[in-house]
Amino acid sequence: MRYFLLLLCLFSCSLPLQAQQTPQGSIYGTITSPDGETILGATVTIQDRSRSTTTNASGTYELKLEPGEYKVLFSFIGYETAEQTVTVEAGLRIELNVSLKASSYALQSVEITGRKESGYKNTTSFTGTKTATSIKETPQTISYVTKETLDDQLAFKTSDAVKNISGVNQASYNNNDFILRGFRASNTLINGLRISTRGWAQNLLPYVERIEVIKGPASALFANTDPGGTINTITKKPLDENRRSVNFTTGSFDTYRTSFDFTGPMNDKKTILYRLNLAYQNAGSFRMLQDGWAMVIAPSFSFVPNEKTRVNFDLVYQYNKGRLDRGQPIFGATSAADLYSTPTSFALGRRNDYQNELNLFSTISLQHKFSENISFNASYLKSMYDEDLLEHRTSNRYAMDSAGVTIPTLMEMQTIRRLRKNYVDNISTYFNLKFNTGDFSHQVLVGYDRISERFPLGNSTYNAGGYLNAAGTGTISRYDPTHPERYQFRNGVPVPNVPYFNLANPDYSISEISQYINTSAQETPSRYFVNGVYVQEQLKWKQLQMLLGFRQEFYTDQLNYTKADQRNVQQKAFIPRVGLVYTPIEPVSFYATYVEGYQPQSAGTIGDPATFGGPFDPLISNMVEAGAKMDFFHKNLFVTTSVYRIVQNNILVNANADDNPDLLRQIGQQQSKGIELEAYGKILPNFSITGNFAYNIAKITESDDPDEIGQQMFNAPKTQGNLWMRYNFVRGALDGFGIGLGTNYASVRNTDNEALKLPAYWVSNAAVYYTIDRFKLQANFNNVFNKTYWVGGFDFNRLFPGAPRNTMVSIGYTF
Template identity: 60%
Template sequence: MEQNDICLRRQLKKWFLSCVLVAFMLAQGIAQTGSGTIRGQILTADGNPVPYVSLTLEGTGKKASTDNDGRYEFTGLSAGNYTVVVSSVGYRTAEKSVALNGDDRLTVDFMITAANTQLQEVEITGRKESSYKNTSTFSGTRTETPIKLVPQAISYVTKEVILDRQGFKNNEVVKNISGVNQSSYNNNGFVVRGFATSNRLINGLRMGSSGWNQSSLPNMERIEVIKGPASALYANTSPGGTINSVTKKPLDEARKSVNFATGSYNTYRITTDFTGPMNDTKTLLYRLNLAYQNAGSFRILQDAQDMVIAPSVSFIPDDKTMVNFDIVYSGTNGRLDRGQAIFGATAGTNLNSTPISFAIGKESDYQKEYHLYSTLSLQRKITDYLSFNASYMKYLYNENLEEHRTSNRYAVDADGVEIPTLMEMQTIHRVGKNYTDNLNLYINTNFNTGSLEHKVVVGYDHISAVSPVGNSNYNAGGYLNAEGTGVISGAYRPENRDRYLIRDNMPVPNVPHFNLENPDYSITDIANYVNVSSPSAPTRYYLNGFYIQEQIKWGKFNALIALRQEYYSDMLNYEMADEERVEQNALLPRFGLVYTPIEPISVYATYTEGYQPQSAGTIGDPQRFGGPFDPLISNMVEGGVKTEFLQKRLVMNLAIYQIIQNNVLVNAGAADNPDLLRPIGQERARGVELDVYGQINANLSVTANFAYNKALITESDNPEEVGQVFPNAPVTQGGFWAKYVFSNRALNGLGFGLGSNFAGERFGSGANRLRLPPYMVVDAAAYYSVDKFRLSFNLNNVFNKEHWIGGFDYNRLFPGTPRNFLVGVGYTF
């Protein structure tokens, strides 16, 4: 018992001494903890904040990291001398020594510079800028070049604008780009400088079919529009402009974020973005973007689910070799929205005769599509003056569609009199896929001859697109024959009345008419109709392009001279006994000159030509669209000024241009084929554009644009069309978006956004030339950031303005979204 007491006393003594020691250590810690603060902001040389920069207080073990606005803070500091050290991969280390007295609140700002200013030649690692302004582009010259030195207008939206507007689809953000207007809800439904554009690029490589649904944005770094013909760089492209989507690339510093959003029309959305090094030497980098959205719409039956899976890996074993690999899956499960149908088929018809939510279709309709593509890029420096660059993309598009749609005409009675409350219908069940391969090889060399600096690119492109055997359509339409045993395709012809089945003085349709006054959206089995299965002809087109480009710098002048030789082959009924082949070739020049009288100002002029074949492999199934047609041939003259203000934080670009295009295609308005196209001759666009990007100060960010563009038909087989404004091409359009974030102590972390977009009147296509009224829509937002959380509230179309973004005719109008909101919460770690 005594022995136990001794042991107990020893244990109590140890416990007491331990408590005393802990109390002493805590007292020391408390005694050493002060109330002083060192805070500040890290900026680049051009005034942009630098997020995720590491800072240390030398000798204290204290560490901090900058937030999205480049701000940092050390708290709980005692009086003394401190050295603040800033370090970040890609920037030179910086340090400052300060003396802290008592409860001082010192502000210590840094301006850091890049450790290596050499530009990439293939986009391997990601963009570190975190503002509305983007400094460089690969799309204008195929190598990274400051935008101010590219002799052509290149407009864009960055991921920061996408984040602040909580954009998820392409059409939600391209309205922030001058000269771009929507003509429909479809992914290829854009008009740039008055010209319909269908060719799309991803990282400067040709994608396959753009599909129906708008492209998703969660894995995009920025969206660029190369204004005017880009054929001298990218082969067959649209003359008004080419949309290039740039995917997010890995960064050599760890960043992770998760965002959730919900709002109007039962929208639910989650996105993630993880990036950073995979090893200690940072030779292996990764990025992973994931996204899922389930959302409805103000349009009837237009709910959809979207998913994006996008991993990316960069390998940089040494300073001479860089490799990047992307693979992206993007899928949508929804229905195809053909737009609003209205009563009446003449110009001046009341657009409000049906509600803007009005759609034509059935609950059982569906539209499932997915895109799967992978990209491999390599840059290898052979010497300090010579490098080899290669990029390859494999692209798969897959579609499974079933829809009830109009035949683009009203129902008629047995005498052929139109009934404007009934629409003639057809059904389409289409299954198909296509594959696109894009290989780009080029050599880049830099050298000097006297006072001239040369940058020469010599390259080769190969693009191949195949629509294989097996693509097929299963269609129903037309009217029942007199016996009710078969179908007479096409429009009803009253002169052949005896051939049709007539009931209640009306021909009986194969697919029941759609009643605009009493719509029926119930489930319908298309097997109840008389369907005709028709295979789509297999097609393949491929091109081989050889080009040379030289950029010459002499003092304040930068000249660009480029020439591309294009060889194009198109095959209808590919690899079949009756294969038809079309061969074309074109020599495409490009000339540009940039003059920089003083550092913030560049003046430029350019001339370039465009070429775009319009045969089966490019346009699609000739049974649906017609053709082959003569190629689109275009040219552009452009001049402008590119300026930088406020220590390069703010950019303003002005462009003046003329574009002429021959062999333009428009919808033929054929009664028997609603997709048929026809050429109209020549179109000319003349206009002025203004784009503004960047920061007015550390608190205020802005992007703004304005365009004046007159796109007229100047030649046509139909004299009445000459002088008409091209469909869906407003003469004026523009808008802005501004964000202000408070930095004072009381409101720190709070921010507001405000923006507006407007477009002048537009006209549809076809004989009726429906007029779409001008509109202006106002959007607003509020943000609050605390610690690693960010709360966002976006209110779009604040004043609930009824408007139409585009349209073709009386049964295909595309109204804009009414007032809607989105609430988001994000966590960065």
């Protein structure tokens, strides 16, 4: 690391001499729209360098450059990026005038070809309406993180990304285990389609174009979604221009990452496009025994034979090999001070534990335009999850002596050996109709979708736990101090089937599970499917826009799936949605919305009732939201502010049962009220920013336990925020350099145990960039002040600390 920084310093010191000895030239000109009007705020960028400028009120620009050949990119929101190659000579001004074409988003009503817009800001989204709608004109909050933000932060997994989104908090290290506006999330989408969310390891991000979150219930379009919001991952799509990049990253925790991104046309007519993303990571962790590796293979192809038809195929293969991290245990106690009784690196487990996961999904999408006003869209996604697990984990209890007194340094343990698969099929079809009636313009969506999730026959577990009985021939699930005669004892302590884990003197050696008394069990197969029809109208009249929609959903859970007494249990729900957008002046729009949510909680969605409990009533929710969306700095900075109230009934939480750590229970009603502020984009051509702040009161308002009423929901901070800024130097000795600064904040959070709270934290991050020709050098410094903090937690034996100070260094090459 010392030699790397020294080389950068020596190289930068040589730049002033070069700048003084070489006279500059410049390029200048005017940027116009297809109808000949000049464009204010269009961006002019030198490709592969950090030089850029924007057009002034007259639509003109000028950019000074050293002599040489450059590829110049001209871009503006709503238009396709244009490029020209120019040779700059010393002392000469070269005129480059450009007329931009309308963006391809206006030609597609499903995201098939890739996004050419770059930077921290994204203008158009399909998530909120299933049509290419400006986020500014969508009557609901759409938050997002672009690939440029991910690259600048060297974000490599989902939790690295969502910390940039307001109102989102991590609950654990598990995949898609997040709190959105106070509600725990359980569903996620890929390109607007449901995939399996049963995995543990977080997804890697090299194939991701951006991550979007539609805040509040989205059931009117996407069936059974979470009330706090729905995370939608948009994959990178092929582009009709050649772009290729390679990146290598290394750093703390013995991390090694390599990624490749290749895209472009496959024929001269550019009717067949491809994209290939590859990534490999081998990394350790600040957490004990949490080393592992992961790989991603993600090809994508688009076939665009003419302006009327587009077909896309995506495949993502992701394999993770590591161990399941159940969190940090601490000494048994009743006060939060004991958070520090064990180091944050402390974990349970054995060396021979493993967690091997395969996530595989493929998507085929079709768009056909019958005319300029009628189009048809169809997508089919197939998702598979395959798990091979062995773990030594806590039973969520501390050991007891013969009298039943807790021993705070000994954890009761169990082992789990599990083989599991599940499959998700998702079909989405809809017609998009555009027409006018007088002064009113209409865009009508009429669609049908079907979602099916299946746990097939053959999933099974091989578990050991509990205590040895007096004869040593069997086990008893928990220790009952009123009947000590039923148990074996050693040194005054009942003998467990799986040895205790000593928090004061941990043993991570290999442990052969066959020496325990194990129970082999077949997991209960399950299957559910959803059929839904929906209608949506986007009505526009002058400065007013209205969104009206509804969904009629038919949910079927197949009880006793694969058995002779299999039967269907059906539910149905009518789910409305209404929204209003008013734009008094072009840079500002005001909006209001009312949406409802519906989410079954059956064996097919929750899991085996023998493990998780049930049957449970469905989640019923609704949200009222209002706010403003604004453009600043010539549409380069986008700001959203919103206020909301969400009500949800029939919430599930952990029952904290002694004999079943996975048992769930319903607690009645929860309400979430809050405000959010978000900003994305550029303040200056060389100064980018993404930031947010959220204030959220998420409380239990109805429960069969009166003591729970009024409590802030678990892992839901009242206040949280994020800020990330990047500044590029464009002149003088520091030309080509950039710096990044950021911070993350969360206030105190409750856990499932009312005696344990997670303290507030501020974490600061920084980065240094240097771009030369086609190379990009980057160093990221995370948790600069080495703060000790926890991103989430459930109880005294399942806490999830954040990483201490760490550094990542990256080198990328674009060709």
